[in-house]
Amino acid sequence: MTSDNVLTVSGFSVLYDVEPPVEAVKDVSLELRRGEILGLAGESGCGKTTLAYGIQRLLRPPAVITSGSAVFHDESGTDVDLGSLTDEQMRRFRWDKVSMVFQGAMNALNPVMTIGEQLGDVFTTHRPGTSRAERTARCGDLLEMVGVGRERLRSYPHELSGGMRQRVMIAMALALRPQLMVMDEPTTALDVLVQREILQQISQLRAELGFSVVLITHDLPLLLEISDRIAVMKDGRVVEVGTASDIYHRAQHEYTRRLLGSFPSLTGDRGDFVRTGAGTSEEVAS
Amino acid sequence: MSVLELSHVTKRYRVRGAGDMLALDDVSVTIASGRTVALVGQSGSGKSTIAKIITQLERATSGQVLLDGAPVPRRGRALRRYRQQVRMVFQDPFASLNPYHTVRHHLERPLRLDHVVPAEEVEAEVHRLLERVRLDPAATVDRRPHELSGGQRQRVAIARALASRPSLLVADEPVSMLDVSIRLGVLNLLADLQRERDLGVLYITHDLATARHFSDEIVVLHRGRVVERGPADDVILRPQHEYTQALLAASPDPDKHFAQTREGTRR
Ligand SMILES: Nc1ncnc2c1ncn2[C@@H]1O[C@H](COP(=O)(O)OP(=O)(O)OP(=O)(O)O)[C@@H](O)[C@H]1O
Ligand SMILES: Nc1ncnc2c1ncn2[C@@H]1O[C@H](COP(=O)(O)OP(=O)(O)OP(=O)(O)O)[C@@H](O)[C@H]1O
Ligand SMILES: [Mg+2]
Ligand SMILES: [Mg+2]
Numbered sequence: 001m002t003s004d005n006v007l008t009v010s011g012f013s014v015l016y017d018v019e020p021p022v023e024a025v026k027d028v029s030l031e032l033r034r035g036e037i038l039g040l041a042g043e044s045g046c047g048k049t050t051l052a053y054g055i056q057r058l059l060r061p062p063a064v065i066t067s068g069s070a071v072f073h074d075e076s077g078t079d080v081d082l083g084s085l086t087d088e089q090m091r092r093f094r095w096d097k098v099s100m101v102f103q104g105a106m107n108a109l110n111p112v113m114t115i116g117e118q119l120g121d122v123f124t125t126h127r128p129g130t131s132r133a134e135r136t137a138r139c140g141d142l143l144e145m146v147g148v149g150r151e152r153l154r155s156y157p158h159e160l161s162g163g164m165r166q167r168v169m170i171a172m173a174l175a176l177r178p179q180l181m182v183m184d185e186p187t188t189a190l191d192v193l194v195q196r197e198i199l200q201q202i203s204q205l206r207a208e209l210g211f212s213v214v215l216i217t218h219d220l221p222l223l224l225e226i227s228d229r230i231a232v233m234k235d236g237r238v239v240e241v242g243t244a245s246d247i248y249h250r251a252q253h254e255y256t257r258r259l260l261g262s263f264p265s266l267t268g269d270r271g272d273f274v275r276t277g278a279g280t281s282e283e284v285a286s
Numbered sequence: 287m288s289v290l291e292l293s294h295v296t297k298r299y300r301v302r303g304a305g306d307m308l309a310l311d312d313v314s315v316t317i318a319s320g321r322t323v324a325l326v327g328q329s330g331s332g333k334s335t336i337a338k339i340i341t342q343l344e345r346a347t348s349g350q351v352l353l354d355g356a357p358v359p360r361r362g363r364a365l366r367r368y369r370q371q372v373r374m375v376f377q378d379p380f381a382s383l384n385p386y387h388t389v390r391h392h393l394e395r396p397l398r399l400d401h402v403v404p405a406e407e408v409e410a411e412v413h414r415l416l417e418r419v420r421l422d423p424a425a426t427v428d429r430r431p432h433e434l435s436g437g438q439r440q441r442v443a444i445a446r447a448l449a450s451r452p453s454l455l456v457a458d459e460p461v462s463m464l465d466v467s468i469r470l471g472v473l474n475l476l477a478d479l480q481r482e483r484d485l486g487v488l489y490i491t492h493d494l495a496t497a498r499h500f501s502d503e504i505v506v507l508h509r510g511r512v513v514e515r516g517p518a519d520d521v522i523l524r525p526q527h528e529y530t531q532a533l534l535a536a537s538p539d540p541d542k543h544f545a546q547t548r549e550g551t552r553r
Contacts, residue, residue: 044441103463161334162377163330167329188463189462190492191329192492192536195536220466221537225543248540262470264470266537
């Protein structure tokens with residue numbers, strides 16, 4: 001039943017046409033349900049960011065989408081093949097229907113504009129009717145929601161810590177209440193307490209507004225807690241998709257099992273992942 | 287043997303329209319050769335500010351930074367020498383690598399400037415460095431930063447910092463974008479260098495598990511103040527301050543999570 005889905009990706013492949021060519025994404029098929037949080041995990045360089053960019057047509061040469069499609073199922077009932085949109089259509093579509101928190105988001109803010117101006121711009125561009133006072137209030141609320149505090153509206157990006165900048169980008173992605181949020185490593189600079197608060201906010205909003213989230217992260221313990229389903233990628237392919245509980249208790253793929261097994265325990269013994277002498281460590285082979 | 291000491295350091299910033307803010311309040315930290323100190327704490331609590339003060343990218347409002355008992359040089363050749371000895375891995379690999387230069391250039395530069403190896407061995411040393419951070423040299427050396435994934439960039443930044451063979455490394459969230467296997471690989475590399483070359487490390491992180499397993503001492507920062515410090519196991523297993531306790535309680539623990547949701551027992 002496609003009406004329950006917000007996104008259907010089929011047979012998606014991406015190639016970086018360099019010498020030698022890099023097949024970054026290979027024949028990926030995924031479905032994202034409305035209101036669902038889908039976790040995407042996998043080792044560094046396996047193609048997660050490329051897949052996220054590809055779906056939203058953000059890739060530039062030498063990247064080439066060699067096969068497949070991504071179809072967005074709008075709430076209104078229309079299906080939109082993202083590959084068929086013009087650049088201008090896609091630009092409007094992004095933010096409004098789909099928003100993205102980029103990996104390296106803390107570097108994505110404009111250094112010569114204040115936080116308030118940049119958040120405000122999202123409303124000026126996409127919600128032209130919003131009054132100045134309402135804009136300021138909304139921007140302040142967004143900052144409060146991610147725990148940065150509205151007194152930072154007048155700050156410049158370099159005056160915020162890495163994690164604060166990351167949170168501003170999350171606030172920006174939430175601003176227009178899109179139907180789908182793609183977040184690529186959104187919490188690398190956040191301590192676990194702040195991370196938890198923000199993810200709770202997102203979960204709560206999701207319950208209210210019914211949007212879906214693709215959450216890309218290396219933090220498997222976090223994914224297990226927050227995701228409805230988890231997809232595991234390896235060398236450009238999705239090797240396993242399942243509910244968080246299935247992945248945790250009954251992982252099918254050898255790679256997933258090794259991934260789960262290699263997390264150092266916070267309170268347990270050092271274990272053999274920490275090399276204490278000349279010996280070798282238990283490592284997940286790539 | 288080098289000892290770097292941050293002594294009673296205070297840093298005040300101005301927040302536009304909101305007056306002054308005390309980013310660091312009387313902070314003292316010591317890093318020494320052969321040891322790792324982990325710095326953990328709240329986002330915005332002043333961790334990167336400490337790193338920037340150590341590497342002289344920011345000035346302390348008051349307090350001292352001492353290397354082997356002497357104040358750290360503030361300019362000129364002495365500062366350059368200091369920065370060769372005390373290297374930094376920046377929090378954001380998307381901003382700290384030069385988009386116009388290849389990976390090779392990023393690594394060759396410190397090797398040549400600091401005369402780490404004879405000119406004819408530079409190429410081989412570049413390959414060695416890449417291998418040590420688990421990057422494939424052949425596939426990586428001629429790429430520019432934007433042609434690499436986030437985690438690959440992060441590893442280039444680490445390799446660059448290690449190129450000059452510093453005696454102390456200030457690493458600001460150096461492995462935050464790495465999956466657990468490569469993360470452990472890189473941390474094990476630092477542990478190896480600690481044994482081989484007596485490297486001292488300040489490891490800034492929010493990953494409490496690796497902070498515990500890879501460091502001797504943990505310092506917990508909260509709102510610009512050190513609220514707890516001690517041997518790694520003590521801080522993690524027997525936290526005293528309520529902030530540390532809250533932090534540990536909030537760490538994701540799948541076992542606990544599935545036990546609570548009863549998913550674990552349902553079959
Ligand atoms: N412009 C490019 N030219 C050539 N290869 C590229 C380019 N951009 C990315 N790649 C390669 O494509 C592969 C997939 O990269 P991608 O950024 O999608 O990985 P990722 O899963 O997001 O990794 P990470 O977790 O480290 O961010 C990597 O091997 C990367 O080196
Ligand atoms: N140049 C600046 N001007 C004004 N305030 C600043 C400046 N640099 C940092 N700050 C403020 O100092 C505080 C500490 O920032 P710092 O970057 O040291 O935090 P952090 O512990 O590294 O946080 P994170 O974990 O999020 O990276 C923050 O409130 C930040 O906004
Ligand atoms: Mg990525
Ligand atoms: Mg920081």
